[in-house]
Amino acid sequence: xxxxxxxxxxxxxxxxxxxxxxxxxxxxxxxxxxxxxxxxxxxxxxxxxxxxxxxxxxxxxxxxxxxxxxxxxxxxxxxxxxxxxxxxxxxxxxxxxxxxxxxxxxxxxxxxxxxxxxxxxxxxxxxxxxxxxxxxxxxxxxxxxxxxxxxxxxxxxxxxxxxxxxxxxxxxxxxxxxxxxxxxxxxxxxxxxxxxxxxxxxxxxxxxxxxx
Numbered sequence: 001x002x003x004x005x006x007x008x009x010x011x012x013x014x015x016x017x018x019x020x021x022x023x024x025x026x027x028x029x030x031x032x033x034x035x036x037x038x039x040x041x042x043x044x045x046x047x048x049x050x051x052x053x054x055x056x057x058x059x060x061x062x063x064x065x066x067x068x069x070x071x072x073x074x075x076x077x078x079x080x081x082x083x084x085x086x087x088x089x090x091x092x093x094x095x096x097x098x099x100x101x102x103x104x105x106x107x108x109x110x111x112x113x114x115x116x117x118x119x120x121x122x123x124x125x126x127x128x129x130x131x132x133x134x135x136x137x138x139x140x141x142x143x144x145x146x147x148x149x150x151x152x153x154x155x156x157x158x159x160x161x162x163x164x165x166x167x168x169x170x171x172x173x174x175x176x177x178x179x180x181x182x183x184x185x186x187x188x189x190x191x192x193x194x195x196x197x198x199x200x201x202x203x204x205x206x207x208x209x210x211x212x
Contacts, residue, residue, distance in 0.1 A: 038129065051114075056187050057186060057187070061189040065194065068139055069110060072139055075170070076100075077107075079143070080097070081100070082151060139174055171204060175197070
């Protein structure tokens with residue numbers, strides 16, 4: 001989804017000579033479009049340049065990713081909320097707080113993206129007219145209800161161990177989803193969000209492995 005790099009080049013509309021028509025209007029700005037490797041750059045009109053810009057309209061993969069990731073992040077917030085009261089390790093409490101601080105705003109950003117593009121935050125709905133069913137438990141890395149029940153019941157060191165195990169798997173699932181949309185999606189904003197998920201959660205996985 002590389003965006004065509006365009007450099008604006010102002011072209012003067014002035015003409016020398018007394019017999020130049022006084023009413024002639026100045027041409028609009030031209031645009032230099034860098035050529036492919038081994039090819040020269042091209043000079044295009046603004047209209048031609050606009051026509052050559054890639055279309056980054058969201059596709060089904062973009063909508064599916066954002067909808068599913070909202071649910072995925074939501075489960076992470078449920079898990080991190082438990083850590084404040086049930087974890088023993090200060091490190092576990094800190095990583096849980098870090099995860100919550102990152103994923104809360106990401107949920108808001110993804111909901112905003114859906115609103116701007118006419119979608120719904122419900123993973124069972126596509127763009128508002130297309131509907132696809134997603135089993136939440138089938139999303140990569142999602143903890144089962146039984147595992148969440150075990151986490152809610154755990155305290156101290158037992159909680160720490162189970163939290164790290166479940167959250168590492170949860171993060172790995174999010175990276176799988178983000179990597180998939182980078183290959184299959186079409187929207188630049190979704191690409192940016194997915195790239196941030198990969199970078200942030202890869203770092204957090206490394207920290208959690210060190211605590212395991």
